[in-house]
Amino acid sequence: MQFHKYDVVIVGAGGAGMRAAIESGQRARTAVLTKLYPTRSHTGAAQGGMCAALANVEEDNWEWHTFDTIKGGDYLVDQDAAEIMAKEAIDAVLDLEKMGLPFNRTPEGKIDQRRFGGHTRNHGEAAVRRACYAADRTGHMILQTLYQNCVKHGIEFFNEFYVLDVLLTEGEDGPVCTGAVAYELATGEIHVFQAKSIVFATGGFGKVFKTTSNAHTLTGDGMGIVFRKGLPLEDMEFYQFHPTGLAGLGILLTEGARGEGAILRNASGERFMERYAPTIKDLAPRDIVARSMALEVLEGRGAGPNKDYVLLDCTHLGAEVLETKLPDITEFARTYLAVDPVTEPVPVYPTAHYAMGGIPTNIHAEVLRDNENVIPGLYAAGECACVSVHGANRLGTNSLLDINVFGRRAGIAAAEYALAHDHVDIPENPTKVVEEQLALLLSEHGHERVADIRIELQATMDANASVYRTEETLKQALHDVQALKERYAHISVQDKGKRFNTDLLEAAELGFLLELAEILVTGALARKESRGGHAREDYPNRDDTNFMRHSMAYKQGEGLTADIRLDYKPVTFTRYQPMERKY
Amino acid sequence: MTASATSAASAQDNTSAGQDKTNAAGSRGSQPPVPEGAITITVKIRRFNTEFDDEPRWESFQVPALPTDRVLNLLHHVKWYLDGTLTFRRSCAHGICGSDAMRINGVNRLACKVLVKDLLAGGGKATTITIEPIKGLPVHKDLLVDMEPFFEAFRAVKPYLINYGQEPTRERIQSAADRERFDDTTKCILCACCTTSCPVYWTEGSYFGPAAIVNAHRFIFDSRDEAAEERLDILNDVDGVWRCRTTFNCTDACPRGIQVTKAIQEVKRALLFKRV
Structure with missing residues (x-):
């Protein structure tokens, strides 16, 4: 076991993680842990653009952007967060340009903008040119620009370090975040990172589905780690x-x-x-x-x-x-x-x-442990987080915006917290969870193949929990996922080596996928309405009376087959009253 | 770099009937259903686990594949159903993340961007596909190499915008023509296909290599940047652009279609004529 001590540790080196690192790294001693190399992150696959009401090519303002985001999210958006995102979008784009991002240009040499789904002029009158873009590789250019600036600022990366646990220490007022535990792929060694702040920026979990735009590596590890600690995940059915x-x-x-x-x-x-x-x-x-x-x-x-x-x-x-x-x-x-x-x-x-849901945070990217209280020192941003700016359906380009606005906020908040606080002792036996998990995966206890379980999981999710859902299909999916979890207890990992054991890695990832799939389906079964990305054929209408509220899923008990408890959290409204969604 | 751990090192082709692992000891239970229209491909892979092996060896696997499958699908088939120890990097699976650069039938390609049908020479008669790690970087395990020397060269060319003036309140103005000047080199995904296809890099690991020069080019020719001379100084070094022998391997290897050799020539010209 190796031990490291930092002020801030960022888990994940996609857009949100590196945007956070650029802020945190200039303020406090920061390390970035990624299971890939930074430039392999899936931010690089984003194509179309990043919206901001620059009004470079036609009239626009951030209030229209706020409204579009809230309406686009079928009114499940927390309106204070959406307002912050639309307002800070303008500086977020300008910051990237100053960092060197090569946006396409107008004939006058300003950042060019184009139309995108759901982004409109004056509350829905017509499509508006709001998306700033670099050909159809905007995400690639954002990822490269952020990595380039991390190089410029000398940010310290631990590449191919797979984080498997977050350390929480019980304090007088509840748990405090004190570190993270990682498995080094190159050597098979376990590393403990003690830190005052931890930022999760681990991306989504698209690999629960068969047909997906997501990378093989998008297995929801960060969300899964947090959930296993008894912390909630928000709006996972969306x-x-x-x-x-x-x-x-x-x-x-x-x-x-x-x-x-x-x-x-x-x-x-x-x-x-x-x-x-x-x-x-x-x-x-x-x-x-x-x-x-x-x-x-x-x-x-x-x-x-x-x-x-x-x-x-x-x-x-x-x-x-x-x-x-x-x-x-x-x-x-x-x-x-x-x-x-x-x-x-x-x-x-x-x-x-794209997962609209994720680790619940407030507008400072602090992670919530229930509807009101935060875990001091724990932050999340990007797709793994739920602020919630996307509500029931994210508008195109708003994810690149989310990672920049809330990645930046997370980096600043994490560093400022670290500067104002001392290190808290990590719990005793910090590597216990990870050591037991890996030992179990490597031990001989069955003949189930990881690939078989993953493929069956993806098949049932595609068939039963995708664009349209019903009570019947969701029950089928839940039944299938639970059966697969039982089989997961009998998997065998063929590679027993220490060096770059990607066989073991895939087995660990599958454990997260199974857990997240079950949360998605459980939330979808309970939400007897249709809203945004969650379309129930048996409940075709939005039901604001019963379901204008965020779902909060908690793990009940230990182990992979533990139950899920659903709770609810109110939506934050500022000035926009729910209306019927017509375009 | 140790010669024995480098993919460029020679190894004997010891594939023989007796070592063919198809459905043999390495197989992992029942095989998934073979899709209609599948053909059987012999996937010959250079194996080397530095944790246990003294030297690299070849191993062949019989894999059912559709002509439209990516080579990455074949590798996954081997890993998931035949031999879980086979090790390679991959992520996005559509040519954007740059993880799965490897030497496929002797040329550098991304495994997720080459389709089986494009490798079946002789009207589909040749059904053996050879896969090796990219050359010139130390091999850690099978197709997975140490990328650190590659990224070190990248970082050494100051691959970030440098501007000494005061920051404007809005965006910097840049004409569409000035933006177009360096468009090609902004496409780089740092996969190392170019650098590890370069014969100079194979023999002189200290050479910056094409990818680092491409990324220097991206800033040298950006009208917003003010550090072209600093980067040109770096590339004027004995391990810099003058090592390039214009063999065009890099241009052929680039999965993003970047005119790599042309970019290197433009940097050379900027050094010769002292202007960008």
Whole structure:
């Protein structure tokens, strides 16, 4: 076992983690732990843009952005947080530009902006150009720019360190965060990091689904670690399906394509979004477009030999727009489907994309242990967190915004807390949880294969807990997930070595996936309404009387098969009253 | 770097019928259903676990694959169903994160960006795919190499915007043409395909390598940056751009389509003519 002592430890080196590190590293002694290399993080896969009401190309203001975010989230958004995000968006974009991010430019040399789903002028009148972008690799440029600035500031990274536990020490007023425990992939050694503040920025858990835009490594580790400590996870039933994944593969094609004018068509060539969202059509928010696509297919209007997808028509945009503003997605279609978007429409279908829920935090990125109290020294930001700025459905570009605004806030808050407090002793036996977990995975106690369980998990989640859900399908999913958890107790890991044991890594990741899938399904079963990304066929309407509230899921008891207890937390309102959501 | 732990080191091809691991000792129970239209591919992988092995060896696996499968799918099949000890890095699986650079049929590629059908030479008759770790970096385990020397070279060229003036309150103004000047080199995902395809880098590990130069180029030609000379000084070093022998391996290897050799030439020219 190796021991390290820092002021601030950041877990995860994607956009949120590195944005936090840039702030924290200049104020306090900071270490960043990542199970990958920083530039491998999935922020780099984001494409279309980052919204901010710069008003560089047309009239706009951050209040409109706030409203769009709240309405887009089907009013489950905490309005104070949304207001902060929309207001601070402008500086967040300008900060990135000053750090060197190469945004596309207007003819006057200002940051160019384009249209994106659900972002409108004056509370829904028409689509507005709000997304600042760098071709269709905005996330790549954000990730690179943040890493470049971490290099500039000499931020200390521990690459390929897999954090498996957070240390909480019981204090007089409840638990205090005192450190994290990591497994070093290169050596198999366990490292204890004592810190005054810990920031979780570990991303999402898209790998609970089969068809997903998410990386193999997005297994919800951070959320799982926090949940296992008895801390709540918020709004986990709200999972976003991005409308335009490459059919059958799930690889993301940016909404920016529709922002540039691309059109969704069914088998007969009809622009079907005109029926579902007459005002902003193809630029309706993602939940609405994904459901519309699923309905077209369900009602027999899908394209292709099996009528199981729809078409993204970019042909009228012309080769130049595609090559200069959308080069990556053009290449994805060519490489993976052998379809050239310049001359033919691209087969697309919704793909599991983004967790709206996560580790509950307040607007200072402090992690909540219940509806009111925080865990001193513990912070979270980005997709693994739930502030909640996305509510029941996130608007496109708002995740790149979230990681920058709340990543920055988390970094500052964590460093300031660390500067104002002394180290608290870590608990006795700090490595116990991790050592037992790894020993169990490596011991011989069965013949179940990790891959089999993971594939069955993903199959049942795709079939039963995706765009549309019913009591019946969710019960099936819950039954399946619980059975898979039983089987997980009998897995065997073939690689018993110390060095880069990715066999063991995948087994540990699967444990988190199973737990998070069960929370998602449990929350979805209990939420007997349809709101944003959670669409219940058996409860097709939003029910503000009973469900205008956040779900809070707690682990009841020990072990993987422990029960889940659901509680609820009120939504924060400022000035926007819930209305029917029409576009 | 120790020669024995480097992927560039030679190893005997000791694949023989007796060592073919297909459904043999390394197999892990029943196999998943074979999809319709699948063909059987022989995946020949260079194995080397520095924890237990003295030297690298070749091992072959029979893998059912669809022509549209990515090479990464084949590697996953081996790891998940045949031999859990097979080790490689991967993450996004669509050519954006840069984790899975490897030498596939003798050329550097991302495993997630090469489809099986594109590797079946001779009208689909050749069904063996050879996979080795990228060359010039120490091998830790199988296809997983030590990336530290690569990132060290990247960090050495000051790969971040340097500007000594006062920060404007709004964004810096940059014309679309000035932005276009360095567009190509902003696409780099630091996968190391270029650097580890370079014959100079294989023999002279101290050479910065194409990727570091690409990332220097990205700032040298950015009109907002004021440290072009500092970076040019660094690259004028004995291990800098002059090592480049314009073999174009790097350009061919880049999964992002960056004109790597051209970028290196532009840096050389900036040094020769003292202007950017």
